[in-house]
Amino acid sequence: MSSARDRPRRMGLIAGAVLTVFFVGVAVVGQFWTPYDPGAMSIMDKLEAPNLHHWLGTDQLGRDVLSQLLAGAKTSVGVALLSVIIGALVGVPLGLMAAARRGAVDELIMRGNDLIFAFPSLLLAILITAAFGPGAVNAIIAIGIFNIPVFARVTRGGALQLWTRDFSSAARVAGKGLIRISFEHVLPNLVGLLVVQATIQFSLGVMAEAGLSYVGLGAQPPTPSWGRMLNEAQTLTALSPTLALFPGLAVLFFVLGLNLLGDGLRRRQERSE
Amino acid sequence: MTSAPPVPLLQIDALSVSIGSTPILENISLTVGAGEILGLVGASGSGKTLTALAIMQLLPANSTLTGEIRLRGELLTGKSESELQSVRGRDLGFVFQEPLTALNPLMQIGDQVAETIRLHRSVSAAEAARAARETLELVGLAGGRGAPHLLPYELSGGERQRVAIAMAVALQPPLLIADEPTTALDVVTQAHVLRLLEELAHSRNMGLILVTHDLAVVAQVTDRVALLHQGEIVEQGATAQLLRHLQHPYGRALLAAARSKPKHGAPPPAAAASVLEVCGIVQEYPRRRLSLERAAPPLRAVDGVSLTVHAGETVGLVGESGSGKSSLLRVILALESARGGEVTLLGEDFSGARGRRLRRLRRGIQAVFQDPYGSFDPRWSVERLIAEPYFLLDSPPDIATRRRNVAALLELVGLSAADAQRYPHEFSGGQRQRIAIARALITEPAVIAFDEAVSALDVLVRTQILELLAHLSERLGLAYLFVSHDLNVVRSIADRTYVMQHGRIVEHGPTEAIFTSPHHAYTQALIAAAPILV
Numbered sequence: 001m002s003s004a005r006d007r008p009r010r011m012g013l014i015a016g017a018v019l020t021v022f023f024v025g026v027a028v029v030g031q032f033w034t035p036y037d038p039g040a041m042s043i044m045d046k047l048e049a050p051n052l053h054h055w056l057g058t059d060q061l062g063r064d065v066l067s068q069l070l071a072g073a074k075t076s077v078g079v080a081l082l083s084v085i086i087g088a089l090v091g092v093p094l095g096l097m098a099a100a101r102r103g104a105v106d107e108l109i110m111r112g113n114d115l116i117f118a119f120p121s122l123l124l125a126i127l128i129t130a131a132f133g134p135g136a137v138n139a140i141i142a143i144g145i146f147n148i149p150v151f152a153r154v155t156r157g158g159a160l161q162l163w164t165r166d167f168s169s170a171a172r173v174a175g176k177g178l179i180r181i182s183f184e185h186v187l188p189n190l191v192g193l194l195v196v197q198a199t200i201q202f203s204l205g206v207m208a209e210a211g212l213s214y215v216g217l218g219a220q221p222p223t224p225s226w227g228r229m230l231n232e233a234q235t236l237t238a239l240s241p242t243l244a245l246f247p248g249l250a251v252l253f254f255v256l257g258l259n260l261l262g263d264g265l266r267r268r269q270e271r272s273e
Numbered sequence: 274m275t276s277a278p279p280v281p282l283l284q285i286d287a288l289s290v291s292i293g294s295t296p297i298l299e300n301i302s303l304t305v306g307a308g309e310i311l312g313l314v315g316a317s318g319s320g321k322t323l324t325a326l327a328i329m330q331l332l333p334a335n336s337t338l339t340g341e342i343r344l345r346g347e348l349l350t351g352k353s354e355s356e357l358q359s360v361r362g363r364d365l366g367f368v369f370q371e372p373l374t375a376l377n378p379l380m381q382i383g384d385q386v387a388e389t390i391r392l393h394r395s396v397s398a399a400e401a402a403r404a405a406r407e408t409l410e411l412v413g414l415a416g417g418r419g420a421p422h423l424l425p426y427e428l429s430g431g432e433r434q435r436v437a438i439a440m441a442v443a444l445q446p447p448l449l450i451a452d453e454p455t456t457a458l459d460v461v462t463q464a465h466v467l468r469l470l471e472e473l474a475h476s477r478n479m480g481l482i483l484v485t486h487d488l489a490v491v492a493q494v495t496d497r498v499a500l501l502h503q504g505e506i507v508e509q510g511a512t513a514q515l516l517r518h519l520q521h522p523y524g525r526a527l528l529a530a531a532r533s534k535p536k537h538g539a540p541p542p543a544a545a546a547s548v549l550e551v552c553g554i555v556q557e558y559p560r561r562r563l564s565l566e567r568a569a570p571p572l573r574a575v576d577g578v579s580l581t582v583h584a585g586e587t588v589g590l591v592g593e594s595g596s597g598k599s600s601l602l603r604v605i606l607a608l609e610s611a612r613g614g615e616v617t618l619l620g621e622d623f624s625g626a627r628g629r630r631l632r633r634l635r636r637g638i639q640a641v642f643q644d645p646y647g648s649f650d651p652r653w654s655v656e657r658l659i660a661e662p663y664f665l666l667d668s669p670p671d672i673a674t675r676r677r678n679v680a681a682l683l684e685l686v687g688l689s690a691a692d693a694q695r696y697p698h699e700f701s702g703g704q705r706q707r708i709a710i711a712r713a714l715i716t717e718p719a720v721i722a723f724d725e726a727v728s729a730l731d732v733l734v735r736t737q738i739l740e741l742l743a744h745l746s747e748r749l750g751l752a753y754l755f756v757s758h759d760l761n762v763v764r765s766i767a768d769r770t771y772v773m774q775h776g777r778i779v780e781h782g783p784t785e786a787i788f789t790s791p792h793h794a795y796t797q798a799l800i801a802a803a804p805i806l807v
Contacts, residue, residue, distance in 0.1 A: 166642035167650045170712065172608055173640045174662040175632040185650045 013264025019257025023250075027077040030070030038063060038071040039222045047240045056246050059229075060236055065246055072224040072247070075136060076254065079218070080205030082140045084198050087147020092194065094148070095155025096186060099163055100178040110156070113149035121146050121208070122215075129217045136225075139218040143208045147201050154197045158190045192269040196262055203258035210251050226251050280346040282307045282480040283328070283448055288340035290320075290327055297323050298504045301340070307447065308478040310471065312491035312512065314527075315501030316731040321484045324501070325450050328482070329367055330357050344448065363393045366441030368434070370453040375437045376425040382436045383409065383421020389443050405443065412439045412469055430594070431462030435469065442473055448480040449473070455490065459593035459758050464802035467494050486731060488531045489761075489804035492516055500524050530736040548719045548752050549582040549605070549638065554614035556600050556776075574600040576776035577614070582720055587746060587753040589767030589784060591760060591799065597776040598756045602724050605754070606640055607631065619719055636665045639713035643725040645705035649697035656693035659683070659712045666716070682711040687741060703734035707741070714745070722754045727762055739766055760803045764788050772796045 035055075042062035050057045056065040098109040125142040132138050162168060162185065171181045212218035213227025221228070226247040233244035281304040288301040298320045305311045315321045326332055328342055330349060342349045344364055352360070361367070369375040377385060386405035390396065396404070406421055412435040425433055434454060441449055451470060455463035471494050474481040483495060491498055491512065498515050500508040500523070507521040519525045557571035574597040582588045592598045604611040607623060616624040619637045626634050639662060642648045649658050659679045663669040670678065680690035686707040697705060706726060713721045723742075727735045743766065745751060757763050763770055764784060771781040772793065780793040791797045 166644050166648040169603075169606075169608055169642060170640070170648055170709075171650075171661060173606055173635065173638075175635045175665040176661075188652050189650065 010264070012260045013268070016257050016260025016262070016264055019253055020261050023073060023254040023257065024077055026070060027073035030073050034064075034067035034070045036064040036067045038067040038224050040064075047236070047243070049240070050242060057240070057242050059232065059243055060240075065229075065243065068224045068229060069226070069246060069250055072226045072229060073250070075213075075219050075223060075225040076206050076209055076251075079136055079140050079143065079209040080202050083143035083147055083205045083208075084201050086140065086144030087151045087201060088194065088198060090144075091148040091151025092155045092187070095152040095157075096159055096182040098152065098156045099159030099186070100182050106156075109152065113152050116145065116149045122211075125212055125217050134217050134220055136219045136223060139209055139212045142212070143205050146208075147205070150201060151194070151197065154193060155190060158193050159186045162186045162189055192265075196266045196269055199258055199262035199265060203255045203262065206251065206255055206258065280343075281305065282309075282345060283482075284341075284343045284346075285328070286341045286343075288324070288327060288338070288342060290323060290332060290336055290338050292333060292336045296504065297336075298327070301501075301504075301506055303499055303506070303509070305448065305480040305482060307480055308474060309497065310474050310481045310483060310495045312495035312498040313482055313484045313501060314486065314488065314491055314498055316486060316527075316733065319501040320504040321486075321501050322452055325367075325452050325482065325484050328450060329361060329365055331361075359393065362389055362446070363444050364446050364448065366444075366446040366449040368437050368441050368449065368451040368454045370456055376433055378425050381422050381424060382414075382428070382439075385436065386421075386439050386443050389440050393444055405439075408439045408443045409436070411473075412436075412442070413465070414439065429462075431458055431466060434458060434462075434466055438466070438469065438473075442477075442479070445477060446479070448482070450482045450484070452484045453486070454483070456485070456487075460760060460804075461593060461798055461802045463490075464804070467804075470494070487804065488516070488528060488732070493804045500527075526733055530733045545583040545585060547581045548584050548619055549754065550617040551578060551580045551601075551605060552615050552617070554578045554601060554604050554616070555612045556597070556604055556609070557612050558600075574776055575604065575611070578773070578776070578778055579614075580771050580778065580781070582752050582754050584719065585746065585750045585752055586769065587755060587767050589763035589770040590754065590756045590773060591758065591763050591770060592773035593758055593799070596773045598758075598773055599724060600776075601773070602640075602722055602754075602756055606638065606722060607635070632665050633667075636662075636716040637718050638720045638722065639716060639718045640722045640724065641706065641709045641713050641726040643728060645702040645709065645729055648705065648709050651697055653696075654693070655679075655683075655695055655697065655700075655708055658697070659693070659708065659715055662712060662716045678715065679711070682714055683708075685714070685745070686711045687737075701734075702730055703738060706730065706738055710738075710741070710745070714749075717749075718751070720752045720754060722756070724756050725758065726755075728757065728759060735762070742766065760788075760799060761805075772799070 040063065042058070044062060045054070045058050046060055046062040048054055048058040054064050054066065056069065058064055059068070094109050098106040121142070124145065125139070128138050128142050159182070168181055168185055171185055176184070209218055209225070210227035210230065213225040214231045216231070218227055219225035229247040230244060233247070237244055283303070283305040285301055285303040288298060289296065290298040301324060303311070313321045313324060323332070327338060328349070330352070332338060338350060340350070344360070349357070349360065376382070383402060383405045386408055387398070387401040390401045390404050391398070402421070409421060414432060414435050425436070428436065438454070454470070455466050458466060467490065470481060470483070473479060483491070485491060495512045497510065498512050499506050500521065502521070502523045508515060508519065508524050516528065519528055554575050555573070555577055556575035557573050560569040560572050563569050576597075578601055580588065580590070590598055590601070600609070603609045604624070605616055607616070607626070611624060614624070615622060618634055621634055623634050656676065656679050659682060660675050663675065669675070676693070679693050683690055683692055688704060688707055697708070700708065709726070727738050730738060739762065742753065746753060755763060755767055767784045769782065770784045770787045771778050772787065772795065773779070774795045780787065780791065780796045787796065788800060791800055
């Protein structure tokens with residue numbers, strides 16, 4: 001049923017989808033084309049305010065800010081996407097297994113999850129960086145590890161509820177085993193739930209990547225990254241206020257779009273149930 | 274008898290309600306007098322609950338209402354929300370269907386009743402608590418089981434429903450509306466709750482609207498009946514006369530269904546081989562630890578149950594909720610492994626079978642479950658669902674054969690072959706149970722187990738399904754194990770009946786013998802409590 005009261009919610013979903021598609025599109029475009037080489041320095045043109053040649057201005061080394069933002073989008077999207085995939089690939093099967101087997105297996109998996117949850121994420125990121133050196137790949141691994149328990153929990157909760165439904169009993173009467181039922185009956189009915197969770201984790205991933213790069217644990221120069229741009233702009237705020245503005249706005253709107261999308265999808269999911 | 278007051282207690286004139294643009298109720302006119310019990314009867318979806326909610330003025334936000342509802346001559350329709358809040362609870366009591374969700378799980382029952390009192394009367398906490406205690410006593414929750422400091426989870430379903438009734442009547446409202454108050458309860462508890470409602474109405478001269486789908490309940494308790502069909506009142510009048518001279522075809526069908534017994538073939542000869550033998554099943558579940566060092570003794574749900582089903586025979590298993598019927602069934606179906614005992618299917622050890630052998634044996638027993646909405650994966654087509662048990666065959670038939678078999682089964686259970694490509698949500702509850710039966714038939718089993726398979730269905734649909742089952746058993750020589758808390762259903766279909774209480778079989782024998790001369794006290798109580806249509 002659609003009514004006037006649903007309209008703002010639908011608008012949120014649409015706005016979220018538009019923003020998300022826009023930023024993912026930007027990341028793809030940034031792969032192939034940028035107005036200038038994002039790494040090309042030109043000390044003569046340093047710290048320019050936005051103008052016709054450099055639409056968003058230049059930084060302290062004279063690099064074009066727009067080009068850096070376009071190229072940096074790839075780092076943001078890539079790190080967040082890969083870490084969501086890591087989290088889902090490991091977490092979803094763990095959650096399915098915990099719900100199907102119950103008992104000791106369930107305890108072991110869920111208490112293991114609690115362990116990761118209890119561990120400060122930044123600390124683990126520092127640990128990994130200390131062991132393997134900083135870089136985008138290690139950021140992906142660190143953020144991915146923290147996505148695992150989230151996916152495991154969401155999957156287990158939904159799956160437990162599906163296991164109480166009579167159709168899983170019917171499938172067992174039809175001779176199917178726990179693993180087969182998990183993949184044939186349980187997982188397909190959780191897809192909506194997991195897509196919503198993936199959107200939320202994606203937005204957290206974008207923020208986490210920006211945060212790690214900001215403190216120097218993420219992407220390393222010369223790889224462009226929104227978080228590192230913010231870090232470098234920080235000391236120059238007084239000289240060139242716009243320098244911090246654009247990467248900040250990029251993170252803000254991308255995360256906002258993803259959250260709106262996730263919320264909108266979640267509402268649709270709840271209503272269809 | 275009370276003399277008819279000049280203004281009826283509740284008067285509804287030309288009430289119509291639509292939700293969105295869908296009309297739900299049309300032109301409902303009703304009156305309820307003081308001390309009168311009105312039965313509001315209809316199938317699910319007929320609008321009976323919505324009528325009750327309209328009286329309370331608790332309709333969903335996107336609904337529109339026309340017509341007038343007057344309580345003691347005073348117009349309820351059009352009152353503001355704050356005016357209505359003082360009417361609800363004080364002048365209108367409401368009892369919901371589900372006693373578990375109607376109570377706040379974290380609040381002591383005495384406080385919940387007292388809260389209603391304090392909302393409407395300026396009394397001290399102590400006075401409210403005393404009034405709450407008295408009300409709890411009035412509804413039969415006295416002494417240890419009704420102590421006001423108990424929390425809802427410490428009470429049984431029937432006791433919770435009594436608390437809900439206490440909350441509704443604490444302020445002695447002139448009108449009480451009870452929406453299917455006994456549907457979630459078993460037959461013995463249902464009888465107690467109905468008697469309580471009846472006594473309250475008579476002793477307090479309180480009007481009572483009893484919303485129900487059960488004609489037997491109506492016949493037993495109500496003074497007058499209004500029969501709802503597709504949002505309209507099709508018949509209304511004094512209960513005794515109305516049930517004797519029903520005019521409307523829907524009402525007649527309903528009554529016929531409530532009385533009908535499916536035509537049943539002769540019971541199989543006593544010498545028939547047993548297809549299912551259950552011997553000494555014991556099942557236990559762990560309970561929460563009493564403390565860190567002390568484990569609680571496990572809950573013994575099934576305590577040494579043995580039963581036999583012969584080829585072609587229908588066996589009923591009756592018991593109230595919590596008697597262990599469902600646990601026993603899960604053991605029989607090898608969904609759980611039991612603590613003790615064994616299940617023999619077609620002469621082979623079923624409970625001990627594993628792997629390939631278990632799959633081969635499973636072909637001999639299939640099941641139909643209670644909830645027609647939960648029995649199917651919503652993402653699977655009907656054809657795929659019905660063919661799922663083919664997984665049990667080592668060499669499943671090819672797609673063309675499978676399609677042909679599914680189509681034939683759909684027609685056998687009274688659906689059409691074209692339904693195979695549709696999805697479960699496109700079917701009604703009764704149609705879904707037909708699909709579930711088709712799924713159970715596809716491996717050509719010797720026994721089908723039914724777990725409360727008709728409990729969720731309307732009485733008309735229920736009768737159709739029972740007739741289908743009787744027909745199938747005769748035609749295919751199937752044996753049924755029919756588990757239900759509904760005595761009328763078991764009586765109408767079973768050749769032999771087992772009665773289960775507290776995890777044990779307390780009595781068994783031919784169905785008619787059990788029902789006409791029950792020996793065990795529990796069986797006698799069960800039968801006495803079941804509402805019957807005369």
